[in-house]
Amino acid sequence: MPGPGFVGPDALESVLIKVARESGTSVTALYLLPPEDPVLQLAMLGGVPWEISMPWARVALKGSSPVSDAVRERRLVWVSGQEELASRYPRLALVVPYRFTLAAAPITTGTDTWGGLVLQWPASHPPGPSPGEREEIAGACDRLGLLLRSAADSGHPVRPAAEPVMLPPPRSRIAGPAEAQAAVDFAERIPGGCCSLDVNGRITFLSTRAAELLGVGIPDLLGAKPWEALRWLDDPTAEDSYRAAMLSREPVSFIALRPPDRWLSFSLVPDASGINVRIAPTHSAHAHAPVTAPQRSRPSSPVAPVRATVLYHLMHLAATLTEAVGVRDVVDQVADQVLPAFGAAALALMTAEDGRLRIIGYRGYTAELMEHFDAAPLTSDTPAVRALTTGVPAFFDTFADLKRAYPPAVRQDAMAAWAFLPLITSGRPVGSLVLAYEQPHPFTSEERAAHISTAGLIAQALDRARLYDAKHQLARNLQAGLLPHTLPHVAGLDVAARYLPATRGMDIGGDFYDLIRLDPTTAAATIGDVQGHNVKAAALMGQVRTAVHATAGAAPDEVLARTNRLLTDLDPDLFTSCLYVHLDLSRRTACLANAGHPPPLLRHPDGRTEPLHLPPGLLLGIDPDAGYASTEIPLPPGSVLALYTDGLVEAPGIDMDDAVDDLARALARADPAGVRSMDAVADTLVQHACRSAPRSDDIALLLIHSA
DSSP states (O other), X not given: OOOTTOOOHHHHHHHHHHHHHHHTOSEEEEEEOOTTOSEEEEEEEESSOHHHHGXXXXXETTSOSHHHHHHHHTSOEEEEHHXXXXXXOHHHHHHOOOOXXXXXXXXXXXXXXXXEEEEEEETTSOSSOOHHHHHHHHHHHHHHHHHHHHHHHTTOOOOOOSSOEEOOXXXXXXXXXXXXXXXXXXXXXXXXXXXXXXXXXXXXXXOHHHHHHHTSOHHHHTTSOHHHHBGGGOSHHHHHHHHHHHHHOSOEEEXXXXXTTEEEEEEXXXXXXXXXXXXXXXXXXXXXXXXXXXXXXXXOOOSSOOHHHHHHHXXXXXXXXXXXXXXXXXXXXXXXXXXXXXXXXXXXXXXXXXXXXEEEEEESSOHHHHHHHTTEETTSOOHHHHHHHHOOOEEESSHHHHHHHOXXXXXOSSOOEXXXXXXXXXXXXXXXXXXXXXXXXXXXXXXXXHHHHHHHHHHHHHHHHHHHHHHHXXXXXXXXXXXXXXXXXXXXXXXXXEEEOOOOTTOOOOEEEEEEEEXXXXXXXXXXXXSSSSHHHHHHHHHHHHHXXXXXXXXXXXXXXXXXXXXXXXXXXXXXXXXXXXXETTTTEEEEEEESOOOOEEEOTTSOEEEOOOOOOOOBTSOTTOOOOOEEEEOOTTOEEEEEOGGGTOOTTSOHHHHHHHHHHHHHHHOTTSOSOHHHHHHHHHHHXXXXXXXOSOEEEEEEEEO
16 A cells, blocks of 8 residues: 555645636646656646647657746746747647637746646636736645655655546536426527537537437437537538637637538537537528538448547647657657547557668557567568558558458457558658557548658658757767776776766767776876867867876866866867866875866765865866866765766756755765665766756766775
């Protein structure tokens, strides 16, 4: 059973329900930030159906969106109205062209970042937040942060599930049986027809007159979505009107033709619990235009998602693929958008490499099955290979159809229909996409066209992503070659180093570290950060390391002075921070000099930990005559010296001194008994930094334990 400190969903739910009630929001969403993944994941949702929010179930922390900006920059983001949304977040405005006001706020405790809170109001909300709303939002985020921290400290951190927990819709009161019947009688007396939709768009009540106007019996419509149950409403207008009403919380109206010639008006009035719909006969300017042959007005069960749903997801996919950078980004976006768009249960994305078809991403399949099909030779006769080599898509409505086309095929999963799509860009195939369905799936010509168009979008994004990944890996290999592959063994010292890149593209960080064995009883350690993230910064970083090596063994102030003169002679137009330490193991002392670098941390043998505020020195490469001061400190057995770059502590909205103090506390907690290896302590500090706040800079860390 969960122990003390366990936080269940109910505790978080109560906070969200309270802030929604007190702030009068129409939509409430809680995003969580897992420590191992820089992606915000939707954990709880209220006021809007999961289907509408599905494209935003995962929001990249580096992306441009209200919640990612709020969490990354640790500030309240307020967006008032459609024009401001289009100006600041054009991709979001393109996919959600509705009127509303939105706020996003980070959920933090101290330097720890747990996620983000998103609140939405109708467009009638004033353009800015009131002081009371600011206070309510801040209070809710504080309460959520404390609950999430308590859960993490207890060893039971809150993790988002595959689908968010749905908050119950607010209701002013619950009707008894007699009152419910009176409400039905009231609805039956209303001129025209009326019905009620829940937040998911399903009919929960239908008056007799409404059923007559729609031409379908009440039992056939209850529990169904109108645009799925009525063929003549299978049009983007009907579902888009429902989406507009749910997201804007404003009345919406549209007119539809019930074949052969009856025009009906639909007026939608939304609130947090659903939508009231009034249905009435009307006239249209097009009423006398020729119409198609009469269709029977009967419930239908489309095998494919209606067009509005497909268009909604594919518009979002097209917009998000423009921001996808690497192959992993493309795979995630495709999986998140394509499966719900087409109602598929699984997909696999493949590319041709070295004469084989490699699976680079999948969703809905098991790892064992994907391993079985991975690396199929391009000479094999399989649907995926043939789609790639011929550039011709293949659709199989049933397994029998697949078996007829490929007699050796063996059914190895629970799927019943498949689409094999070539990924073609600039006239050449780059891969294949497989979509699988759990039920037999007759592919209409319209749906096949949508599948093929989608594959074209994916192909272009995948081609760009593969080029990016190749350049990115080249940059990383260059940077790795400039850092020490291993640290030398120095008797009497236990050392550990970590380097975590946080830049993208061809950017190369200038962070560096080194440990230099001078003789059996002395050693030198250094860490630094060259300004900039480019090849020039990396080259300068290599020159700084070489200069420090060449002068190591001299007094620390002299090492920095000589290195500084070298850099100013080179005139690189880049500045470098550097910390140099001379370690005398026989005397158990450390002598340090600092050139504009963050203060090192010293953990004493008794566990007490403090920053060492050394005499500040000028950054290297500015003034050739700059002087530096050496400071000697005792380093008895059991002491730990921590050298790091600012990427480990620097984050938007956090005071640098507070962040350094927080890191000192983390170092003290990481090994209170002084028995863990420095490798384990280094991992703990890096994990602490990643949990504390999203990082936009490289991280270098060097730990030195006096054994």
